[in-house]
Structure formats: structure tokens, C-alpha cells
Amino acid sequence: MSQHAPQEPQSQASGGTAEESARPLLEVTDLVKSFPLQKGLFSRRETLVKAVDGISLYIQPGETLGLVGESGCGKSTAGKSILRLIEPTSGSIRFEGSEITGLSRTEMRRYRQRMQIIFQDPYSSLNPRMTAEAIVGEPFVINGTSRGRERQQRVASLFERVGLRPDTMGKYPHEFSGGQRQRIGIARALASMPGLIICDEPVSALDVSIQAQVINLLMDLQAEYRMSYLFIAHDLAVVEHISDRIAVMYLGRIVELTDKRTLFTNPLHPYTEALLSAVPIPDPAAGRERRIILRGDVPSPIDPPPGCHFSTRCPEATGVCRVETPVLTERFGGHQVACHLR
């Protein structure tokens, strides 16, 4: 199998050794992304929507950090801001020890190879006019790393590695099924030997039986190449399955971050509790007296409630929650929670 590997993993690009694993591959501090919003036709005042409102996280080499939350919580914006596909408003992003927020486009290119992204919708994220071979081989063209027959061979081995038949390389995206397209997206991300792949809802658009194939593939590839994943999804069961640690987002902020076992067995934030209990379990025999049904909807990020953003739906909220923003603080064993009451 190893002769099909695209190349040696480069997670220690700066010549690091095992001890270096203490240093995170990615370190995000106080990341903010706000979008301007014109309020009304004649209003001069611009309102800012804070899609990502000061999040901090780190990812170790070879680790998977899950980022969960409901639609509009800012998880995808956070993922794209980390890659600077969307320019972050403020905050620091350190990748392999270097700050990347101030870098120019050219300087950024070096890092782009090492930080890849896989999108949710394999229908719209692949260029319909390029063959699968051209799509997967494009990173080699851009980086000028290989050409001609050699490039073709490397694409073929990537195809095999992600479970696609190399003889289908000449086909166009629409000739593949949804799961196969997602494999093409993965092969393309793999082509530049990234240290980090941001997986933005990579299996949400896939059928159940295909979902399992793609999740297994991602986990196998990680074991083989020791890549890190930032795994963004709304499906808690999937995130739980693939992640080492999990961050829960609500309206632009991380409300809880801990290892997955702790999150599942001992969630501290009331939102995490409600979220976990809301997931339907595919087993009619599983008892379910503990379901917490949250009332109301997620407030609009344009006009978030003051204090704790969750206070409007929290069954336990008190006066202080509606006034003061809780800070994400560490409790024990790296378990971080942003709640006044827990």
C-alpha cells in the first residue's frame, strides 16, 4: 500500500521530533470575524454581525478537533477564517508555530498547501468542467511539484488510496456518485500533503451507508499520514465518533471544549446537555426520560442577547446570565466551560 502514498507525511516540516508534539499544529486565539450589515436603506450606521465572536482553540498534530453547533453558530465561518478563505477581523492564527494572519497572498501560498479543506457539498465544490484527474492533479500544477506521466501516476495512486478506480480518472464530476465525489475532494486535499484538513460538514450531504465509508476513509488516512482534522459538523454522533476533543459553539462563541469522553459523560454547559439529549438514538429500547427540550429558537446573530448568548433558552438562567458574558474558563483536566452557573 505504501508505494501508493502520495509522499511522506510532513507534519514535522520544521524538522521536529516526537517531543515537538507538545507544540500545537494550529493555535487560534481570540478569532473574530464580523460582517458589516447595512441596516435599512437610509441608515448611515453600519451594524456588525459577529459571526465568530472571539474563539480560541488549538489542534495537536495527528489530532481531530470536532466543532459542533447548530446552523448559524459560526462554525463554518470559523473554519474558513482559519484558512483565511474569509479574512478574519481580528485575532491570531498560528500554524506550525508561525503567525499567518498578516501574511500576503504569496507568503500565504506556502501554508495553503499544508492546510486544506473539504466541503460539504461535493456537487458544487468540484469544477464541473475539469476531469477528476485535472481536479486532483491541480495542486501539483499550482505548486509545480510534478508534471506529465509522473503527475498522472501520482494522481492514480491518490485515486487508489481514497478508494476510486484509477481508470475513472478521465471522467467529469457529474459522472460520479455523491460519495465518490467526496472521495475526489479528499484526494485533492491529500495531494498537497497537508498537515491540517478542515472538514466542513464532509458527510452531511451523503446517505447513511456512504457516510460510514467516508468517515472510515478519513480515519484511515489520518492514521496513515498523521494529519490533523478540524471536523466541523452539526451531527453530534458523527463528531463524537471521529473526534478526540470537541468544541461546542453557540452564536459565535465556544461554550464548552473538552475531550469527547468527558463531553459525553459529563457535559457542564446547559446547552451541551440539551444538544446531547436532543439527538434521536436509533434504538427504540433506549430509555429517554432525560430529554431536555429547549424552548424557542436560536436568536439572530444580528441581535444576540446580552450576557450569555444562551440565556434566552437556558432552563437555568439567572439574572447575572442576562447581563454578564461568561468567560470560557478551564475547570479541570482541560475541560473548558463558559457558564456562570456550572
Added chain:
Amino acid sequence: MENSNAARTDNSGETLRQSECVLSLEDLKTHFITREGLVKAVDEVSYHLDRGETLGVVGESGCGKSVAALSILRLIPQPPGKIAGGKILFKGRNILSLAEREMQALRGNDISMIFQEPMTSLNPVLTIGQQISESIRLHMGYSRKDALDRAAEMLTLVKIPEPLRRLREYPHHLSGGMRQRVMIAMALSCEPLVLIADEPTTALDVTIQAQILELMVELKEKLGTAILMITHDLGVIAETARRVVVMYAGRVVEEAPVDMLFGDPRHPYTMGLLASVPRLDRSALAARPARLSEIKGIVPSLHELPKGCFFAPRCPHADARCHSGYPLWDQIRPGHKVACWYSRQIKGEA
């Protein structure tokens, strides 16, 4: 094991028939004529729905679960679609032989439907009140004023706060969860016997999904509406359905009471589906997550279905017999039937 063939019948569980059946599909065939040829989107599908029960229909995209539901309301565009055979009996009467006018009286009144994406099923230029009261006036002959009162009552029933204000609002004012509540209010406003819910919570966030499912279960109890719950989500099925029908490539492959389907599935496809879903209640407790079990390959194209069992090319147990002939029904127990040659030999644990 040899006598298992003798037990094969084409009978769909008499014992459960004792309760009153309101809707049944009998060998329904819905076909589409496409450029690539004839597509049998729904092929010889039979299932029934008893008064006040929830029947889950589960399957992956393209398995025909939604097409079968649209056929019930005769909402299949013709052409290219065509109901090519079979019967749809509503309270014993074959819907397929009704005139379009009679059909209109039935839709929304006796059988109504809610869809996955409420935004596309609501009219963006009419107020919520106008939309709900329209069907009430049409089907129940209420005056404009009475219909609006009834609409407000329905909004209260689906727990929309400030119903009178909401009546004057437009769909875009509402969140996704609220819109689905409006759809449910509209669907239930004429007290139908049957509610067809086609992926009603798939577009919703998980905390909102929990609200909507709770509401649906509660209303079913209160109003006695039978629900046809169509979904790909086995969790939703487990929490709402009493019986389940599993579809694959246009056909029903297994039908069972919900406990049996999850506890003793007999079709390899059902087993595969159950095993391939990551389980929140299990995975996090394991030290290192096990690999998910996969169903190999992909769903066959309806243009080129395999010769024998449609699942055979992906089935770990398939042999020559599976590749040559489509399996007959095997009645495992009352209300539990499977279309698999080896349903007695293969026992999976999900």
C-alpha cells in the same frame, strides 16, 4: 431451515390488520419515462397504515419512499411519471380511480402532507393567516372570519407564541422551526385521518428537531391522526414509529414492528444501515472508536438494476441464488416480513 420456503407467503401480517386500516398501498408501481429508459421508482410496493398509528418509511435517497408518498396524493407529474399499476386504498376506496375533483376534496382534508423544506412549500407572498385559512374555508366551508379564528386556534395548538400576530406575518418572518410548525398547523387544520410527513425535521437543527418531533407525537395522541413518517434518519424512526417499512431501490425489503426491526433485523440491508450509523450512546464510551461497518459499493442506478435481488451486489451474504432471482417474501413472525432468500440463516445484531 429447509422448510422455511414453505413458510414464505405474500401476506402482510394479518394479526396487525385487526386494527382499522385507513390507508393501504397494494403492489403500487410508479414509473418514470426518462431519456435513459423506464425507471421503476416505486415497484410493487405494499404497506398499510392503521388508524392513529405512526408507520415509519426508511431508506436512502432514490429508494422511492417519497415517490410512493407523492403517489398517494396523486402529485406525481404526468408525464414523465405514471402510476403503472397497483391500488391505493383510502378507507377501502381506491384513490387511483377517483376523478380529479374528488381527489381535490381528499387532499388536505382527509390526507395531508408536510415536506422537508417548509420555506418552499409556503407561499412567500401570502400571510400565514391567509394560507392556513384557505384550506379551512375550502374544505370545511368556514367563513373568512371563522377560518381565521380556526387558524389562530391551530397556531396555538402547535405552540406558536402570539398566534394573532403571527397570522398577519409572512413566511420569511419565521424561523425554520416556526415554519414547520405552521406547516403542521396547516396540515392538521382540517383534522385529516392521515398525515404524510416527508423528512419533516431533516432541514432543522437538532434542538428544533426535538421540539417538532415532540409536537408531532403529542398531536398524534390528541387528534388521533395516523402518520406516515418518511425519513432517512433511523433515530427519528426509533423515536416515533410503531411499525417500520425499509425501502431499497424502489422496493420494500423489510417490514417489522419497530422493536423487531431494531432488535432482530433480518434483511442484510437493514442490518447494514443500523450498523453503519455512529451511535452517540455507544461510541463515546469506547476507548478508541471502532470502525463503522460499511455497506460496500453504492445504490444501483434504477436504470440498470441487477438481475436478482437488488441488494445482492452489495450484500456480504449473497450467493448464486441471490444473483439470479428476486427473493420472495418470508414471513418471520406476525407483522415482520423480509424479502431475502436467507432471512432465516442470517441473523445480525445491530
